[in-house]
Amino acid sequence: MLKSNLVPNLLRVRLFVSANIYLHQYFYSKRTMSLEQAKQVAAYRAVDEFVQNNSIFGVGSGSTVVYAVQRLAERVETENLKVICIPTSFQAKQLINKHNLVLGELDTNPEIDVTIDGADEVDSNLTLIKGGGGCLLQEKIVASCSKKLIVIADYTKDSKKLGDRYKKGIPIEVIPMAYVPIKNKIISLFGGEIKLRSAVAKAGPVVTDNGNFILDWMFADQDLDWEKVNNAIKMIPGVVETGLFVKMCCKAYFGQPEGTVKETN
Numbered sequence: 001m002l003k004s005n006l007v008p009n010l011l012r013v014r015l016f017v018s019a020n021i022y023l024h025q026y027f028y029s030k031r032t033m034s035l036e037q038a039k040q041v042a043a044y045r046a047v048d049e050f051v052q053n054n055s056i057f058g059v060g061s062g063s064t065v066v067y068a069v070q071r072l073a074e075r076v077e078t079e080n081l082k083v084i085c086i087p088t089s090f091q092a093k094q095l096i097n098k099h100n101l102v103l104g105e106l107d108t109n110p111e112i113d114v115t116i117d118g119a120d121e122v123d124s125n126l127t128l129i130k131g132g133g134g135c136l137l138q139e140k141i142v143a144s145c146s147k148k149l150i151v152i153a154d155y156t157k158d159s160k161k162l163g164d165r166y167k168k169g170i171p172i173e174v175i176p177m178a179y180v181p182i183k184n185k186i187i188s189l190f191g192g193e194i195k196l197r198s199a200v201a202k203a204g205p206v207v208t209d210n211g212n213f214i215l216d217w218m219f220a221d222q223d224l225d226w227e228k229v230n231n232a233i234k235m236i237p238g239v240v241e242t243g244l245f246v247k248m249c250c251k252a253y254f255g256q257p258e259g260t261v262k263e264t265n
């Protein structure tokens with residue numbers, strides 16, 4: 001009697017577990033697909049609207065920019081565009097080379113027509129947190145040389161206030177020997193918590209393309225005046241740059257889950 005009940009019960013458990021795994025995989029792949037699709041539509045729209053023939057183009061960093069470079073390469077091929085690409089990181093340089101685009105540098109092209117870059121969070125004033133990928137210094141230099149900085153992102157980056165959705169804080173690139181005093185000064189000025197960013201496939205800290213460390217500042221107050229905060233942090237000796245981009249971006253494209261694009265000016 002006991003044995004004959006056991007078989008259907010085991011079958012039911014197996015069916016239940018398989019159904020759960022299937023549902024989990026289905027919803028996970030749908031979400032991943034829509035995030036990637038959202039990045040792609042935003043990137044394609046920005047490249048189609050802003051990149052022109054005979055122009056200098058700043059290439060941002062991160063996973064969304066991969067789609068922008070892909071689209072640029074298609075346009076260069078089909079429309080025979082002449083575009084010189086200025087990278088914001090080692091990753092951007094590799095992307096430019098991979099697609100056989102023309103690689104330039106600020107020494108010879110110090111004035112950029114438009115830079116298209118990703119962001120970790122964008123508030124309603126188009127203030128950005130950047131540097132999730134650790135490339136904030138070169139990204140800010142290239143953005144500062146650009147007539148226009150356009151952001152491309154998926155819908156999860158679109159916030160009213162910084163910190164609404166992005167919980168990893170504001171990255172700050174620092175000279176390695178000064179990371180502890182800088183950390184203490186920022187906390188005494190503005191509060192919050194700071195972590196030295198750790199590398200993933202290496203013991204110890206992340207070392208940037210410029211040989212520096214990154215501090216991630218989890219700010220406690222979302223109503224700070226970001227321009228003042230940025231200026232104050234930059235005055236601390238040893239700070240190289242912050243991932244706060246204030247009054248630099250003129251337009252953001254946010255890809256939506258269903259494949260449309262939201263524009264914010």
Ligand SMILES: O=C(CO)[C@H](O)[C@H](O)COP(=O)(O)O
Pocket residue numbers: 060061062063064065117118119120129130131132133134135136139
């Ligand atoms: O600032 C950056 C790298 O330093 C990236 O632009 C930012 O992290 C967004 O990346 P992704 O497009 O992968 O979400």
